[in-house]
Amino acid sequence: MEISFNPATEAQRRPRPTDESKLGFGSIFSDHMVRIEYSKGRGWHDARVEPYGPITLDPAAMVFHYGQEIFEGLKAYRAKDGGILTFRPEANFERMNRSAARVCLPELPVETGLAALFSMLRADADWIPKTRGTSLYIRPAMIATEAGLGVRPAGEVLFFIIAGPVGNYYARGLEPVNILVEEKYVRANKGGTGEAKTGGNYAASLLAAKEAKDKGFDQVLWLDGATQSTIEEVGTMNIFFLIGDELVTPPLGGSILPGITRDCVLHIARDRGWKVSERTIGIAEIRSAAADGSLREVFGTGTAAVISPVGMLRYKDDTFTVNGRKIGEIAKQLFDEITGIQYGEIPDRFGWVRRVE
């Protein structure tokens, strides 16, 4: 598919951040965006890179009423040689298509998504910050734009990509977070939408996160929807435990988001010959591992933070402190290896990096 380019005029250019040490997350956006339209019968058409700007929709657009929306999250990194690197972007577009299938949105050919993304990155190349640890966060999304209140899959859809520079998540070092094990709300159930990256899952999680924050916690740990006794995810990240010498994470059973960072950790850990398991973990097992001292590390994985160490877990009236609230050795090694590959500093032995030419 041909991708047209309509460059932003001087007046359409957006204010640039001046201080890369003060970049936050998700509040500044670059000059350009991608749009690709879909209509039933015609398929995907009118792919373009154009100035960043509002999307005008009919108030009856289905996304506003029934939440037919999916998204992705990935980053572009500035290599030492000045080049632009992306990390496993095809995995994001493949996952987006699995999410699309779950909520009856059309699949976008992976090569079309990649070509559009790369065109946009070339247009906004000078938006990619240069300081180590900073990056350009990329947000592809797909929404049902057809106007109509009948409940059915929309026949008109918009795919778009926006992006913006984000700061070093760990400007102050890898600070372990405090987690509340959630007992009242659940995130997902088997057969639901837990494994799709769809906005509705986030809407459903806000109240739990808010109540946990009000109690002084950073995130919640989700338990399974049916029995609330086995571990699923932490906040918007996958979760790993180092119990004795076993690195363990819950299996992708249908209710857990198949994280790309999770997959990287599994690859690296297996490649290093560590003992790794994808298996069901009861909260009771974590409680006893904490009690007998075998719970050595806990960390979340996701694109934004890469590896987020957990310093403390609260379950009912019990508080489990992890590794003296310090970052663990395994978490540190994984963080260094993944970010080293992302910034092109260490050999890309798994073939994960795609350079924007």
Ligand SMILES: *Cc1c(COP(=O)(O)O)cnc(C)c1O
């Ligand atoms: C995106 C996401 C993750 C992490 O996925 P990555 O591909 O590693 O960024 C984990 N859990 C949820 C609920 C997510 O939405």
